[in-house]
Amino acid sequence: MSQETLEPQQWVENYADMMYRFTLVRVKDPEVAEELVQATFFAALKSQHSFAGRSSEKTWLFGILKHKTMDYFRSSKKNISIDLTAEESDRIHFDAAEHMVPKPVNWNMDPEKAAENKELAQILAKCMKGLPEKFHRVFVLKEMDGLSSDEICKEFNIKPTNLWVILHRARNQLKLCLESNWLNAK
């Protein structure tokens, strides 16, 4: 088996756009995404000696990128406090008979096939940018990267009950955003 080698001169050509997109679905600000990709290349350049050649160059670079993104999520966490009483409410209300308002609309879609719907995914990506910063980070780590509730609570130093409320509110906001942007466009 041939040992994988690094070719830094080809990195930008081969991976920059891919890495940029990877980051862009995870952070809200395109400039931050650019900075993270750039920081990844430089960190990789510095630690070339640690590349053992067991994984591919691409896997190795993405590993560093994931770390950098996580560092970014952590870095400003102290500046973003969560005050759940002051933040957005559930956005969904209940009438006197305790039924949901607004009434949920049937999207007429098999959830198992939902991931194939490109149009819906694009609108969801836009809706996600509208989430408050901290909600966005928590939601990305939980739903996009599949971190466990325990891991996220540790990262952000929050209680599980707070995490559930954050995710619940994030989901409600996304649901309502999809309803107004997707169904109305049809």
Place this chain on the structure above:
Amino acid sequence: MDGMLKTLKMTCKDVYPLISENQDHPLTFLSRIRLKMHLAICELCEIYRKQLEIICRITRSMGKDESKVLEDRNMNPEVKEKIKQLIAEKKLIRTF
């Protein structure tokens, strides 16, 4: 009977946060029963549950293949050129 329904807490308002929480942690036995029974008889909450499932599935697939949602979004060519140059320079420093 009233007392029992109260204990079961079966209105939409009571049950609906559990639909989301069910994706985040194992519910207690009582909550699980409440949720199941409610969803079986309440069409609107079942629609809501499906909506959250759809959002969950799309987000997960987005995490696995971001090119699906971002298609041709590329990095600014000027920034790319700058990074390329910096990599080339650093490479030189390392060699000499």
